[in-house]
Amino acid sequence: MAAYHQRKIEWRGRIISVQPRTRVWRYVTDNRTHYHIGYNLFLDGTADGYERRFAVAISEAQQQSGSFSIGDEIKGTAWEKQYPEREFADYYRAGALRVLNHASSVVETSPPPWIMPLPDMQTYEGRGARMLSLSLWKTKCFPCVWASMSNVEIIWDFDKKISKYRFESFCYGPKSCKLYKMGRPRAVPYKGRDSALDEGWLDDLCTEGRDYDE
Numbered sequence: 001m002a003a004y005h006q007r008k009i010e011w012r013g014r015i016i017s018v019q020p021r022t023r024v025w026r027y028v029t030d031n032r033t034h035y036h037i038g039y040n041l042f043l044d045g046t047a048d049g050y051e052r053r054f055a056v057a058i059s060e061a062q063q064q065s066g067s068f069s070i071g072d073e074i075k076g077t078a079w080e081k082q083y084p085e086r087e088f089a090d091y092y093r094a095g096a097l098r099v100l101n102h103a104s105s106v107v108e109t110s111p112p113p114w115i116m117p118l119p120d121m122q123t124y125e126g127r128g129a130r131m132l133s134l135s136l137w138k139t140k141c142f143p144c145v146w147a148s149m150s151n152v153e154i155i156w157d158f159d160k161k162i163s164k165y166r167f168e169s170f171c172y173g174p175k176s177c178k179l180y181k182m183g184r185p186r187a188v189p190y191k192g193r194d195s196a197l198d199e200g201w202l203d204d205l206c207t208e209g210r211d212y213d214e
């Protein structure tokens with residue numbers, strides 16, 4: 001696994017989405033555990049001197065103190081990631097966060113997607129997630145506070161402690177959301193076996209604590 005030399009960079013931009021930053025641990029289809037570790041800010045702006053769209057990982061405390069939302073213009077510092085295959089955000093360990101301009105008005109939209117103050121980590125944890133179609137995550141679901149792109153670790157050889165890494169899209173929103181589509185079942189590989197398929201029953205387990213409309 002390649003580790004890169006890390007540099008601290010400066011960035012600034014306009015927020016186009018804020019989503020929970022999550023880590024998922026997969027073991028065949030016996031276990032899918034979600035960890036809720038902060039938020040990803042998605043921005044259009046400049047990072048390390050280049051104009052681009054990028055994502056910066058921030059902590060729950062940073063989001064709570066800044067109340068960042070879509071349309072805000074902000075700036076800060078962050079570090080390049082050490083293991084690109086394990087981290088979806090382009091930068092993490094953000095600091096010196098400063099709001100340059102709060103969005104002048106919050107655009108009122110009727111959900112879906114849900115554009116509203118960000119729930120805390122405990123709320124996401126309690127709700128649980130279902131797999132979300134990647135094409136929906138990239139388009140209609142992208143601004144929704146319930147959408148997430150997870151850093152996924154797949155246990156590939158339990159005894160030798162070898163893992164594979166990838167990114168997967170999930171939804172924490174109401175099961176009744178009319179936009180929702182699971183997308184294709186997801187293969188979960190394990191050394192020396194055919195891949196097992198996560199076809200959705202783990203979604204039912206992960207979200208069994210809430211009703212259809214919650």
Ligand code: SF4
Nearest residue numbers: 112141144171173177
């Ligand atoms: S499917 Fe999920 S992420 Fe997409 S709009 Fe509905 S609640 Fe939000």
